Amino acid sequence: MEPAILVITLACGMLVNRINLPPLIGYLAAGFVLYTMGIENESLPLLNQLASLGVTLLLFAIGLKLDIRSLFKAEVWAGSSLHLMLSMVIFVPILKLLGLIGLVQLTNLTVEQLTLLAFALSFSSTVFAVKVLEDKGDMQSLYGRVAIGILIMQDIFAVLFLTISKGEFPSIWALALLLLPLAKPLIYRAFDKVGHGELLVLFGLVMALVVGAWLFESVGLKPDLGALIIGILLAGHKKASELAKSLFYFKELFLVAFFLTIGLNGLPSMTDIMLAVLLVTLVPLKILLFVYTLTRFKLRSRTSMLGSFNLGNFSEFGLIVAAVATSKGWLPAQWLVIIAVALSLSFVLAAPLNAMVGSIYQKYQQKLVKLEKHPLHPEDRQIPVGNPRFLILGMGRIGSGAYDELKARFDGEILGIEHKQELVDFHREQGRNVVQGDASDTDFWEKLDRAPALELVLLAMPYHAGNMFAVEQLKKLDYQGKISAIVQYGDDAVALRESGVHSVYNLYEAAGAGFVEHVVCELLAAETVNESPAKEAVS
Numbered sequence: 001m002e003p004a005i006l007v008i009t010l011a012c013g014m015l016v017n018r019i020n021l022p023p024l025i026g027y028l029a030a031g032f033v034l035y036t037m038g039i040e041n042e043s044l045p046l047l048n049q050l051a052s053l054g055v056t057l058l059l060f061a062i063g064l065k066l067d068i069r070s071l072f073k074a075e076v077w078a079g080s081s082l083h084l085m086l087s088m089v090i091f092v093p094i095l096k097l098l099g100l101i102g103l104v105q106l107t108n109l110t111v112e113q114l115t116l117l118a119f120a121l122s123f124s125s126t127v128f129a130v131k132v133l134e135d136k137g138d139m140q141s142l143y144g145r146v147a148i149g150i151l152i153m154q155d156i157f158a159v160l161f162l163t164i165s166k167g168e169f170p171s172i173w174a175l176a177l178l179l180l181p182l183a184k185p186l187i188y189r190a191f192d193k194v195g196h197g198e199l200l201v202l203f204g205l206v207m208a209l210v211v212g213a214w215l216f217e218s219v220g221l222k223p224d225l226g227a228l229i230i231g232i233l234l235a236g237h238k239k240a241s242e243l244a245k246s247l248f249y250f251k252e253l254f255l256v257a258f259f260l261t262i263g264l265n266g267l268p269s270m271t272d273i274m275l276a277v278l279l280v281t282l283v284p285l286k287i288l289l290f291v292y293t294l295t296r297f298k299l300r301s302r303t304s305m306l307g308s309f310n311l312g313n314f315s316e317f318g319l320i321v322a323a324v325a326t327s328k329g330w331l332p333a334q335w336l337v338i339i340a341v342a343l344s345l346s347f348v349l350a351a352p353l354n355a356m357v358g359s360i361y362q363k364y365q366q367k368l369v370k371l372e373k374h375p376l377h378p379e380d381r382q383i384p385v386g387n388p389r390f391l392i393l394g395m396g397r398i399g400s401g402a403y404d405e406l407k408a409r410f411d412g413e414i415l416g417i418e419h420k421q422e423l424v425d426f427h428r429e430q431g432r433n434v435v436q437g438d439a440s441d442t443d444f445w446e447k448l449d450r451a452p453a454l455e456l457v458l459l460a461m462p463y464h465a466g467n468m469f470a471v472e473q474l475k476k477l478d479y480q481g482k483i484s485a486i487v488q489y490g491d492d493a494v495a496l497r498e499s500g501v502h503s504v505y506n507l508y509e510a511a512g513a514g515f516v517e518h519v520v521c522e523l524l525a526a527e528t529v530n531e532s533p534a535k536e537a538v539s
Contacts, residue, residue, distance in 0.1 A: 005047075008033055009260060024131060024259050025351065028344045031263015041264045051261045053209070054254030055316070056227045058127060059155070060208035061251055062148060063231020064244045065139065075297035075377070076149035083150070083293045084122050084157065090289070091118035091282065098278065105275055105334065113331055120322050120339060121282065123158065123315035126151045127255060128347055132310060132354050140419055141441035142379050143307040146294065150311065152228070158317040159222045165324045170220035177219065184233060187211075191237050201250075204243045207234060262319065262344065268337045276341035279314075283346055287312040287353075291371070298377040301368035302361055303443060309357040313350040314343045358442075383437050383447045388415040391451070392458045393439040393470055395427055398486055398507070399460035403432055415451075417444075440466035445473040459485035459501070464492040471499045 009030040016026030041048060070076060095114045099106030109117070129147055130139075138144040187207075194203040208227045216226025234240050268276065290308035295301060322339045325331040353360075361368065375381075385391070390406050392399045395418035406414050418424050419438035427434040437444045439461060457474060459467040467485050474483065484503045487493045493504040 004037070005034060005039070005044075005260075009256060013256075024128065024255070025344070025347050027256050027259035028263050028347065031260045031265075032267065033263075034260070035264050035267055039264065040266075041261055044261075044264070047257050047264075048261055050254045050257035052258075054251060054256075054258045055127070056213050056224055057208055057247060057251040057254060058130065059224050060204075060212060060227040060231040061244050061247060062126070062130065062152065063228045063233075064235050064240045066148070066152070066232050066235055067145075068232050068235075070145055070149045071152060073146075073149065075146055075294060075299060077153055079146075079293050079297055080150040080153035080157075082296075083289055084119075084154070086289050086293070087122035087286065088115060088118040090285065091121055094282070098275075103275055103278075105271070105332070105338065109331075116321075116325055116330060117335070119161070120318035120325070121279065121314060121342075122286075123154050123318040123321070124151060124286075124311040125313045125315040125317075125343070125347070126155060127258065127316055128313050128350060129310050132350075138306075138441055140438050141306075141443050142299075143303045143310070143443065144441075146299070146303070147307045147310045150307075154315070155224070155228070155317060158321060159225045161321060162222055162324060165328065174219040174221055177216070177221075180229070180233060187233070188237055191234065191239060191243075196242065200239070200243060201246050204247045205250075207231075208247075258316070262316070262340050265340050266337050268341045272334060272338045273341060276338050276345055279338070279342040280345045280349055283312050283314070283349055291368070295371040295373060298373045298375065298380070300376060300380045301365070301372050302446060303377075303380050304371075305361045305368060306357060306443075309350075309354050309360075312353060313346040314339070316343070319343055380443075381447065382449055383435060383444065385415055385435065385449050385451050386433075387451050387453045388433075389413040389453055389455045390415070390458065391454055391456070392416045392460055394418065394459070394461035394466075395423055395432075395434055396460065396462065399458070400427070400432070402458055402460060407432075439470045439473075442473075445477070450477075454479070454481050456482045456484065459483065459496075464489070464495070467492075467496065468499060471496065471501060475500065 009027060012026035012030035012033065013023040014026070016029070017023045092111070092114045095106055095109075095117060096111075099109060099114075106114075129151055133139045133141075133144045133147070139148075191203065194200050207230050212227035212230035213223035214226075216229075217223040234243070237243075287308045290311050291301070291304045294304035294307055299307075319336070319339055322331065322336050326333045326336045389410060390413060392403055392406075392414065395403065395416040399416060399418075403414055403416050414433060416427060416432055416434040417437045417439055418427065418434055419436065419441075421436055424434050424436045437448070439445075440463070457470075457479070459470055461467050461470070464487065467487075471483060471485075482503075483501045484505065485493075485496045485501045486505045486507055487496060488507050490506065493506055496504050
């Protein structure tokens with residue numbers, strides 16, 4: 001049946017993708033289809049192992065991109081805690097009311113069981129949220145970073161529950177893991193030595209699955225937590241981003257197996273489906289709670305809205321909580337299937353909601369703005385740009401060189417934009433006029449002050465998608481000046497010219513021309529030096 005599994009999964013993924021929904025919904029549907037064909041989770045141990053690897057690599061990849069300091073921000077740790085408490089306080093009475101009006105699955109549940117259900121339903125899906133953020137290119141946006149931070153805090157809550165549910169504490173040897181930061185220089189040295197090919201991929205798998213998952217599990221801790229922590233440990237290395245990219249397709253492929261296993265848990269009855277549909281009606285309430293909570297921490301209503309819609313779903317960790325609860329006898333076994341269906345339906349609902357969040361915000365903007373608390377969060381205020389003539393988006397080596405060349409001719413009229421705070425600080429120390437902002441993030445353009453004297457925008461960002469996005473945003477702002485861009489590939493240059501960019505600088509072609517020019521200059525200089533002694537001898 002292995003060929004059927006692959007073919008049906010591919011067909012469902014492509015079909016769902018054609019109607020502009022995330023393929024992961026198709027993978028969930030494929031799981032249900034395969035179950036009707038007589039295939040069950042228990043008969044596919046390899047698929048379950050791959051699913052587990054997918055979640056592990058997902059958390060490892062999150063760790064590689066995570067700034068640990070973000071977890072200590074109030075909007076993350078306090079926001080996630082407050083939302084969890086509010087969800088449980090509100091969901092428990094609602095579930096009790098549904099039981100009183102005759103839903104048999106809830107009628108005989110105790111307050112403790114209802115609290116456990118509310119706890120499971122309070123989580124949001126890390127897998128879904130990260131996929132949506134990656135597809136939008138908003139992983140580094142403020143709302144994306146806040147959402148990821150909240151998800152990680154929720155994952156920590158889930159890990160604590162799983163640890164407590166075992167009825168036993170981790171091994172005393174778990175304390176030795178506190179020494180892991182001491183091994184950081186040795187790990188970084190190995191990271192430096194693995195190069196950029198298959199050894200880099202193998203190094204990442206060893207770090208995630210052995211040093212992270214296996215080591216933590218061997219001392220009684222959650223393996224996924226180990227992968228996350230090791231990812232965070234490696235996040236400060238200069239090749240962390242490259243490692244995340246090299247593992248991307250492994251992670252994506254294994255996550256397909258994860259979604260399949262959800263559908264393979266079994267088919268629900270009609271009453272179970274009806275109850276799952278009712279549970280999904282809690283998602284809008286969950287979103288409103290997130291909007292209210294995040295605005296309490298002085299985030300703009302738009303930022304809060306984007307983050308809340310990203311978190312507006314049920315979670316695979318909630319499903320894990322339900323699996324543990326049913327295996328322990330704390331909940332009836334049917335609740336595992338009910339929550340699996342509710343999880344799937346919440347993804348179906350969340351996909352179009354995330355696509356429409358901009359128009360929804362525009363419709364209710366006046367009411368939502370009233371929720372804001374002032375002064376706004378320091379990272380969520382307007383970005384002051386002054387009134388420059390030249391704007392450089394991306395202050396890496398190329399952007400820095402362009403800035404210095406322009407500065408020699410137009411001092412005081414140039415502004416650089418860079419999303420990495422450490423680079424912003426470096427440039428300011430060097431005397432460059434640079435502010436923090438991510439031009440590939442919709443929030444940046446929403447918060448950007450207008451610059452009437454702006455004549456030229458130079459796109460020096462490393463990714464073509466980011467440059468194309470910036471061009472689209474400049475058009476929306478009715479920018480009338482010139483746009484220049486730096487590209488690495490010829491087809492990127494064509495796309496940028498077609499989008500309205502006035503001049504395109506091909507990095508590799510220009511580098512080749514510059515190299516030849518440099519060599520010719522060196523040869524001419526050498527010939528001049530050689531000719532001089534000859535002339536002196538003749539004279």
